[in-house]
Amino acid sequence: MAVDTVREEQAIRRLIDSLLETYADSHSPDDIQTTVTAVRARFDGHPVREFVPILVERIVHRELAPPAPGSVIEEAAAAVEQPAAASSRADRRRAARGAGLVIDRRTLVGAGAAVMVGIVVVALVTRDREPTPSATPAIPGPTVVRGVVGSEKLAYFEDARVVEALARHGLRVEAQPAGSRQIAQSVDLSAFDFAFPSSSPAAERIQRARNINTKYTPFSSPMAIATFQPIADLLTEARVLRPGPVPTFDMARYLELVNTNTEWAHLANNTTYPVRKNILVSTTDPRTSNSAAMYAAIASFVANDRAVVQDERATQAVLPTLQRLFAGQGYTENSTQGPFQEYLAAGMGPSPLVLIYEAQFVEAAVQGRTAPGMVLTYPSPTVLSRHTLVPLRADGDRLGRLLSTDPDLQRLAAEHGFRTGDADRFAKVTAEHRVPVQPDLIDVVDTPTYDTLEALLDAVAKSYN
Incomplete structure (x- = not known):
């Protein structure tokens, strides 16, 4: 047998x-x-x-x-x-x-x-065992650690291998997804052991509000733009995309087209996507989502003569451009999972350009969910979104340390597309699955301070009303 x-x-x-x-x-x-x-x-x-x-x-x-x-x-x-x-x-x-x-x-x-x-x-x-007068007590299960996380990390926490790795340390994570700005501003954190937004500015706000000094940044991901080969060819001819092993998306040239309300149908020799709507990158809602906030940081830097916005004068100067970028899109979702899933499922018709985290594209490629003709590009400049865990209780602190130091958890993070402290892990994953990525990120800029970025986003939010 x-x-x-x-x-x-x-x-x-x-x-x-x-x-x-x-x-x-x-x-x-x-x-x-x-x-x-x-x-x-x-x-x-x-x-x-x-x-x-x-x-x-x-x-x-x-x-x-x-x-x-x-x-x-x-x-x-x-x-x-x-x-x-x-x-x-x-x-x-x-x-x-x-x-x-x-x-x-x-x-x-x-x-x-x-x-x-x-x-x-x-x-x-x-x-x-010591003899006991009564029945043997039940073996206690793992400690449940509850947290609210950016939606792009939900697949990581639901991975059976991650669950098993955490169980070996006696932990079981229950993760609830939310937009990162929602986590920082409106989610009631009293019921959670940790908060895990997708950027350091959102984490900074949580730390300030709760007087917490500790934080963990177990992994990061640069912002990227997902598109399709026919669109990439159009934008290359329009000098928005710069070709190469991994194409780059020229934000300065793109903002020129945005500020003149250029439509897809206006592009020369456009027979593949002659649509009468403005050329805009699809994003999430800047009122709730971190990825949209990172996009605002990139665009404001370029619109401010390649300088980080630091004061009210610069804020007012870049505001018209930001309002065109966001208000012109119409309805936007609260987290990047929504637009990225539409990108994977619906093709270039509804959203030919989608702002995403690089990790989302890499993860989808590793899992075989991308298709030929899907193209990953990097805004030039871009920003690095540092996924930052803020421990709210002792168990959350323990989780933050494990995510940052445990070799298995770090390896699995790389398989979900995140860049960890060990660059070789990420390089190995992308090479094995033939995902074309920028190995060395050079054109990366800083985000504005939390207060300045909030002022920018609040001003953009008013244009929705």
Whole structure:
């Protein structure tokens, strides 16, 4: 009969992860892997598999860090190894007695080594426990950590591999999505352990309001623009797109077209998208969403003669341009997931240019959800959206530290398209899945201060009324 070893394999992987952390200073990963493989091989062929991971863990711990003579672990491992290797009934009886078992003759008749393994483990586990007068209490589950996050991170927290990695540390995250400006301004944070907006300005507001100094930035993502090859060809001829291995979107040239109300149909030689509507990048709602705020930061920098807006005079000077960029779009959604999903599903008809986080495009490509002809471009200049976790309680702080330091969680973040502190992780993911990205971001500008950016966005919001 075939043996289902799925759970055993999962348990062995968790064991190896734990051993790598425990013995990082004394043993190499190869040594640990080799030891686990060798010990596990001792139980090959035994049909009773439930206790194999426990046996392997005990023996490996003994071999990697030998305990003092007479300890429970040494006795357990010795008792386990004897039945696994014993070939006679007398050997098995001596092994059982060494484990503190009394097994009558009828028990041993016809019992294979695998059954003895199970019996010995049960005895050892029981022996390690203190006797209790009542029933054994239930094992507590993982600590639930509740947070409100930018929608582009929801897929990360719902990834089964992320869930498992957090569970190994005793945590289970319940994430509620919201626009980053909503998180900073209108969401009641009293019910949450952490807030995880998509930019440092939004996080700064939360920190100010709640007098919190701690923050974590486990990953980041530059702003990008998703389009389609026919649109890219049109905009290349119009000098908005600069061709290259990864095309760049010239914001200065684009704003010239916006400020003159240029329509798609006005572009020369346009036979692929002759639509009578203004050339505009589709964004989210600047009143609620961080991505729209980052877009305003980019556009205001360019409109202010490539300088960060810092005062009321500059704010008023760039405001007409920002109002055209946003109010001319009509209805906009609260988070980037909406327009990006429409981009993936509906094609270039409704939205030929969509502002996104680079991570969204990379994640979709890794998951096979992009199609030929979809093009990723980078605004020139762009801004780096630093996804910043603000801990509101102790469990949120623990999560922030794990997301920033745990190798598995950082690796999985890269697979979801985020740039972490290790650039090689991100480069490996994009190379394996052939996603053309800018490896080195050079033309990156700072955002205005929180107060200045808020003043800009509030002024833009009034144009919606």
